[in-house]
Amino acid sequence: xxxxxxxxxxxxTPTVEQQIRRRTLSSFSVFFFSLTxxxxxxYKLYNQPQSADNVQPVLRKxxxxxxxxxxxxxxxxxxxxxxxKKDAVAHVRVNGGVGMDGTLDTATxxxxxxxxxxxxxxxxLSELMALPKTEVVFDxxxxxxxxxxxxxxxxxxxxFMAKYGLTPQMAARYVGMETxxxxxYVGNDMPSMLQPQTLLCYEMNGxxxxxxxxxxxxLIIPVKYGIKHLKRIxxxxxxxxxxxxxxxxxxYDYYAGL
Amino acid sequence: xxxxxxxxxxLAIRWFHWINFPVLTIMIWSGLLIYxxxxxxxxxxxxxxxxxxxxxxxxxxxxxxxHLSTGMAFHFFxxxxxxxxxxxxxxxxxxSGEWKYLLPNRHSFKEAWLVVLHDLxxxxxxxxxxxxxxxxxxxxxSIVVMGMGSVITGVAIYKPIQFQWLCTLCGGYEAAxxxxxxLTLGYAVFFLVHIVQVMIAGWNNFQAMVTGFEVEKYNxxxxxxxxxxxxxxxxKA
Numbered sequence: 219x220x221x222x223x224x225x226x227x228x229x230x231t232p233t234v235e236q237q238i239r240r241r242t243l244s245s246f247s248v249f250f251f252s253l254t255x256x257x258x259x260x261y262k263l264y265n266q267p268q269s270a271d272n273v274q275p276v277l278r279k280x281x282x283x284x285x286x287x288x289x290x291x292x293x294x295x296x297x298x299x300x301x302x303k304k305d306a307v308a309h310v311r312v313n314g315g316v317g318m319d320g321t322l323d324t325a326t327x328x329x330x331x332x333x334x335x336x337x338x339x340x341x342x343l344s345e346l347m348a349l350p351k352t353e354v355v356f357d358x359x360x361x362x363x364x365x366x367x368x369x370x371x372x373x374x375x376x377x378f379m380a381k382y383g384l385t386p387q388m389a390a391r392y393v394g395m396e397t398x399x400x401x402x403y404v405g406n407d408m409p410s411m412l413q414p415q416t417l418l419c420y421e422m423n424g425x426x427x428x429x430x431x432x433x434x435x436x437l438i439i440p441v442k443y444g445i446k447h448l449k450r451i452x453x454x455x456x457x458x459x460x461x462x463x464x465x466x467x468x469x470y471d472y473y474a475g476l
Numbered sequence: 477x478x479x480x481x482x483x484x485x486x487l488a489i490r491w492f493h494w495i496n497f498p499v500l501t502i503m504i505w506s507g508l509l510i511y512x513x514x515x516x517x518x519x520x521x522x523x524x525x526x527x528x529x530x531x532x533x534x535x536x537x538x539x540x541x542x543h544l545s546t547g548m549a550f551h552f553f554x555x556x557x558x559x560x561x562x563x564x565x566x567x568x569x570x571x572s573g574e575w576k577y578l579l580p581n582r583h584s585f586k587e588a589w590l591v592v593l594h595d596l597x598x599x600x601x602x603x604x605x606x607x608x609x610x611x612x613x614x615x616x617x618s619i620v621v622m623g624m625g626s627v628i629t630g631v632a633i634y635k636p637i638q639f640q641w642l643c644t645l646c647g648g649y650e651a652a653x654x655x656x657x658x659l660t661l662g663y664a665v666f667f668l669v670h671i672v673q674v675m676i677a678g679w680n681n682f683q684a685m686v687t688g689f690e691v692e693k694y695n696x697x698x699x700x701x702x703x704x705x706x707x708x709x710x711x712k713a
Contacts, residue, residue: 234478234479238691242683242687245686246686252494253494256498260498273545276553277549278549280549280553281553288638291635292638296637296640298637299640357636357649360514361513362514363513363514364514365649365650440637475638476635
């Protein structure tokens with residue numbers, strides 16, 4: 219409690235009434251001024267013209283800053299929690315068909331790996347299946363907010379890289395992937411690609427990958443949201459710059475790491 | 477009757493309060509934009525739904541549908557302001573000693589009932605209090621705990637693999653999402669009660685959250701006795 223004001227001292231001392239008025243006025247001025255500034259800043263941010271990647275540039279900077287923070291915390295040793303095969307759902311949700319027009323003939327399909335400009339390695343599915351198989355049963359998470367325990371099989375991306383002598387390419391910051399028709403495309407950072415649960419996947423629930431899940435080969439990258447798990451891989455390439463990314467262009471976070 | 481100025485809210489607390497209010501509003505709004513993409517929660521049993529979160533009319537009125545990416549961009553931008561403001565507030569209350577007025581003590585839980593009964597005009601007198609009454613102490617401490625809960629469940633949903641221990645602590649990914657959602661409903665309830673209480677308590681109480689002081693009226697004896705706790709009518713809110 220404040221001691222009672224000693225306003226008998228000098229004539230110049232403002233009366234309590236004056237003090238109340240003065241302090242109320244100044245406090246509310248600051249209050250409304252700050253409120254206006256805050257409101258204007260938000261209005262400006264909300265109405266900031268969106269860049270080509272469909273988000274306000276300031277918010278894109280925010281997403282990228284978050285990436286810098288959380289990619290530093292990322293560890294390849296931290297696995298997505300493993301589940302038992304019997305916990306995997308029988309009906310796996312199909313949530314996207316961009317780049318998936320028509321049926322793809324596995325016999326004529328080739329995985330094209332652009333090792334260097336003008337140097338493309340072509341592989342058949344059986345060549346990939348000859349590599350050691352790895353299976354993951356994990357909680358697949360969609361950016362929309364749902365998740366499903368699903369079971370996938372394929373070759374570990376890191377095993378594939380090692381087996382095909384792509385160690386120099388591991389120094390690249392990013393791995394880009396595209397569907398054969400080029401309609402869907404993703405970019406993933408190398409540390410996430412080399413995480414031991416990341417698969418070039420050709421099996422689901424112990425059976426060959428269905429067409430609508432990206433046969434003959436799709437990406438399974440448990441440390442990312444579903445938007446990064448490209449179905450029906452046509453091309454793989456390496457880059458020091460961010461490869462173009464379908465959903466990042468629609469205003470989503472490029473990193474999308476979990 | 478004479479008036480005097482009685483200090484109530486420190487400047488820092490007023491800033492924390494008025495920054496938190498719009499920031500939390502933005503977090504809830506952007507959260508709604510995100511939740512919409514998988515809006516599965518409801519209150520009910522079997523096929524009977526009492527309340528769907530959220531009805532179409534609610535979503536349409538707030539322009540919620542089809543703004544998932546906008547929601548995420550805003551949510552993951554303003555989360556830092558929510559977190560830092562909350563953290564600084566907690567640190568401030570600890571180091572300034574304000575926690576003594578805010579934390580419930582061993583009488584608070586019993587007294588809070590008496591406060592509620594008094595507020596509902598069932599009981600004539602309210603128990604003696606300091607800056608905040610027992611119900612306020614519980615409410616204002618709960619809201620901080622809820623804020624921490626939102627941060628913890630939020631991180632668990634945001635980075636469920638890098639912070640798997642947090643996700644496990646929350647009971648898993650889907651549980652964390654539900655908890656995050658329920659906490660948000662909690663803020664809505666808190667807000668409604670808070671607004672009603674502030675309106676009932678009146679202008680003098682409200683303006684103190686801006687100016688920092690309350691105007692106290694007192695009778696004028698030559699020597700003013702040191703006010704006794706049980707003779708001061710401190711408005712609630």
